[in-house]
Amino acid sequence: MSKEKAVVLLSGGLDSATALAIARAEGYRCYALSVDYGQRHGSELAAARRVAGSIGVEEHKILHLDLRPIGGSALTDATIEVPTRPTSGIPVTYVPARNTLLLSLALGWAEVLEAWEIYIGANAVDYSGYPDCRPEFMRAFERTANLATKAAVEGRGHFRIRTPLMELSKAEIIRKGAELGVDYSLTVSCYAADEQGRACGVCDSCRLRAKGFQEAGVPDPTPYRC
Amino acid sequence: MSKEKAVVLLSGGLDSATALAIARAEGYRCYALSVDYGQRHGSELAAARRVAGSIGVEEHKILHLDLRPIGGSALTDATIEVPTRPTSGIPVTYVPARNTLLLSLALGWAEVLEAWEIYIGANAVDYSGYPDCRPEFMRAFERTANLATKAAVEGRGHFRIRTPLMELSKAEIIRKGAELGVDYSLTVSCYAADEQGRACGVCDSCRLRAKGFQEAGVPDPTPYRC
Numbered sequence: 001m002s003k004e005k006a007v008v009l010l011s012g013g014l015d016s017a018t019a020l021a022i023a024r025a026e027g028y029r030c031y032a033l034s035v036d037y038g039q040r041h042g043s044e045l046a047a048a049r050r051v052a053g054s055i056g057v058e059e060h061k062i063l064h065l066d067l068r069p070i071g072g073s074a075l076t077d078a079t080i081e082v083p084t085r086p087t088s089g090i091p092v093t094y095v096p097a098r099n100t101l102l103l104s105l106a107l108g109w110a111e112v113l114e115a116w117e118i119y120i121g122a123n124a125v126d127y128s129g130y131p132d133c134r135p136e137f138m139r140a141f142e143r144t145a146n147l148a149t150k151a152a153v154e155g156r157g158h159f160r161i162r163t164p165l166m167e168l169s170k171a172e173i174i175r176k177g178a179e180l181g182v183d184y185s186l187t188v189s190c191y192a193a194d195e196q197g198r199a200c201g202v203c204d205s206c207r208l209r210a211k212g213f214q215e216a217g218v219p220d221p222t223p224y225r226c
Numbered sequence: 227m228s229k230e231k232a233v234v235l236l237s238g239g240l241d242s243a244t245a246l247a248i249a250r251a252e253g254y255r256c257y258a259l260s261v262d263y264g265q266r267h268g269s270e271l272a273a274a275r276r277v278a279g280s281i282g283v284e285e286h287k288i289l290h291l292d293l294r295p296i297g298g299s300a301l302t303d304a305t306i307e308v309p310t311r312p313t314s315g316i317p318v319t320y321v322p323a324r325n326t327l328l329l330s331l332a333l334g335w336a337e338v339l340e341a342w343e344i345y346i347g348a349n350a351v352d353y354s355g356y357p358d359c360r361p362e363f364m365r366a367f368e369r370t371a372n373l374a375t376k377a378a379v380e381g382r383g384h385f386r387i388r389t390p391l392m393e394l395s396k397a398e399i400i401r402k403g404a405e406l407g408v409d410y411s412l413t414v415s416c417y418a419a420d421e422q423g424r425a426c427g428v429c430d431s432c433r434l435r436a437k438g439f440q441e442a443g444v445p446d447p448t449p450y451r452c
Contacts, residue, residue, distance in 0.1 A: 065291040070331075072338035090376045097334035100374045104330045105296075108323035112298035131379040140373050144366040148326045150316045153357040 003029045005115035006162070007106045010034050010060070012047030013189045014209055015121030015165055018177035020055050022164045023119045025180055031113060032060040033106050037095075038068040039075050043197040047188040054183055063105055072096045075191060082191045084202040090129045091204055093191055099132035103141050107159065111149050116157040118145075119164070126170035126208050138163055170212030178218050185221035198225035229255045231341035232388070233332045236260050236286070238273030239415045240435055241347030241391055244403035246281050248390045249345045251406055257339060258286040259332050263321075264294040265301050269423040273414040280409055289331055298322045301417060308417045310428040316355045317430055319417055325358035329367050333385065337375050342383040344371075345390070352396035352434050364389055396438030404444050411447035424451035 006028035008020045023030050034048040045062060052060040071077035073095040080092055099122065106118045122133040131137060142161040146152040152159060165173050177184065189209045190199035199206050201224045213220035232254035234246045249256050260274040271288060278286040297303035299321040306318055325348065332344045348359040357363060368387040372378040378385060391399050403410065415435045416425035425432050427450045439446035 061295055063291070063295060065289070067334065069287055069289060070335045070338055072334070090380070094376050095334075096337040096376070097330050097371075097374055100333060100370060101327070101330040104323050104327040107326060108293065108298070108321075109296045111322040112296055131376055132374040134373070137370065137373040140366070140370040144326060144363065144370050145323075147360070147363040147366050148323055148358040150320050150322070150357055154316070 003027055004117065005029045005031060005058075005113050006117035006119055007031045007033055007110040007113065007115045008057070008119040009102050009106050009121070010048045010052060011121070012044035012051060012187060013121070013205075014177070014184060014187045014212075015123055015173060017051045017055065017182050017184070017187045018173050018180075019119045019121035019164055020051065020057070021177055021180040021182045023117070023162070024055060028117060030057045031109065031115060032057045033109055034060070034062045035102055035105060036062055036064045037076065038066045043193045043195060044188050047186060047197055050186040054186055061109065065101075067095065070096065082203050084200070086204070086207075090131065093128060093204060094130050097132070099130075099137070100141065103145075103161065107145050107149065110159065111151045114151065114157060117160050117162050119162045121165050122163050123165045123168065123170075123173065125168060126212060128204050128208075135163070135166055138166070169215070170208055171215035174212050174216040174218050178216070185223075194225055196223070198223045201226065229253055230343065231255045231257060231284075231339050232343035232345055233257045233259055233336040233339065233341045234283070234345040235328050235332050235347070236274045236278060237347070238270035238277060238413060239347070239431075240403070240410060240413045241349055241399060243277045243281065243408050243410070243413045244399050244406075245345045245347035245390055246277065246283070247403055247406040247408045249343070249388070250281060254343060256283045257335065257341060258283045259335055260286070260288045261328055261331060262288055262290045263302065264292040269419045269421055270414050273412060273423055276412040280412055287335065291327075293321065296322065308429050310426070312430070312433070316357065319354060319430060320356050323358070325356075325363070326367065329371070329387065333371050333375065336385065337377045340377065340383060343386050343388050345388045347391050348389050349391045349394065349396075349399065351394060352438060354430050354434075361389070361392055364392075395441070396434055397441035400438050400442040400444050404442070411449075420451055422449070424449045427452065
């Protein structure tokens with residue numbers, strides 16, 4: 001039991017599943033954290049459970065935080081439609097302060113576990129342009145984390161925000177995950193997946209995912225509903 | 227309706243009530259945010275409602291996020307006792323990553339509201355030594371907030387973390403609040419308050435509060451249970 005611990009944010013999507021597989025391959029004992037924040041695609045959480053079971057974690061925790069009272073996103077406000085075509089600028093699927101919040105929750109748990117590594121499957125190549133997926137945000141959060149916490153201030157450890165997918169294209173992420181044996185049929189990326197986790201095929205996230213499989217030359221196992 | 231908006235984190239304690247009164251006095255339309263995170267002292271939330279009503283806010287939102295599955299603090303883990311005497315170092319009432327998390331939630335709502343000011347009643351003079359109450363933490367979070375959010379990245383505004391109590395002693399906070407008409411009998415600071423909001427008188431938070439009233443020369447309206 002000498003292996004170091006890592007907390008891995010696990011949404012149930014393709015990217016976070018790959019980040020978890022990488023953390024495992026790098027030798028960490030992994031503690032997966034998912035957050036039920038009232039997102040439309042509740043089937044993501046079922047996918048997170050399947051992925052955690054398939055890749056193997058010490059523990060998988062699901063926290064509940066309903067962000068619908070805050071709204072401001074197509075993912076947390078049912079009155080805002082998920083776009084089915086590319087849009088300019090940062091799309092309406094952006095959830096205000098989501099990664100800051102998810103990383104804060106991961107940080108709290110990591111501090112209790114004395115897990116100094118926090119993995120997040122953020123990517124700034126084939127992505128939706130969300131500001132909180134960029135390297136400069138991650139560096140700023142890491143700095144904040146090490147000022148915020150008792151464990152860091154007392155010198156017991158130094159938190160690192162690990163973003164192994166940051167500079168990879170979607171195709172490179174898929175090839176990497178396939179090498180590590182990730183079963184992508186278990187993952188759900190679609191913003192509008194149905195209860196069975198079947199994808200719409202037309203949202204931003206579906207388009208990026210499908211293009212990734214095509215470019216990677218890896219068969220796409222995604223169940224589509226049409 | 228030309229006044230600018232501010233989100234104010236409101237715990238129901240003395241400090242956050244004063245921060246809200248200051249934000250109001252500075253001319254902001256205030257949106258109060260409280261978080262039910264499974265803290266022992268649930269009477270704090272009832273106090274937050276009374277304070278919001280008394281001082282006057284545009285809206286008071288209470289979000290629910292149970293941090294007990296994470297634990298690691300006497301405030302969120304019933305098996306860790308709240309100390310009744312001063313302890314050395316950062317006390318066990320420290321909640322892992324709490325202010326990072328609370329500020330993240332405030333940031334999410336502030337972005338939806340286009341409220342560029344976020345008030346928090348943090349104090350680094352008469353305080354419990356929590357690392358996430360220090361100015362360097364607040365500056366790091368502010369930097370993170372402006373990299374994290376669509377509103378900031380698109381140039382619609384710049385978020386500021388406002389800490390009007392940071393450099394004040396507890397006595398100075400109380401004098402300031404008394405001048406602004408804050409009714410401190412509505413607030414609950416005690417870490418182990420009972421359902422009626424009556425204070426224990428012996429925890430760290432009670433001791434700091436009682437000493438503050440004494441030094442301020444303001445009558446202490448706190449209901450004690452013994």
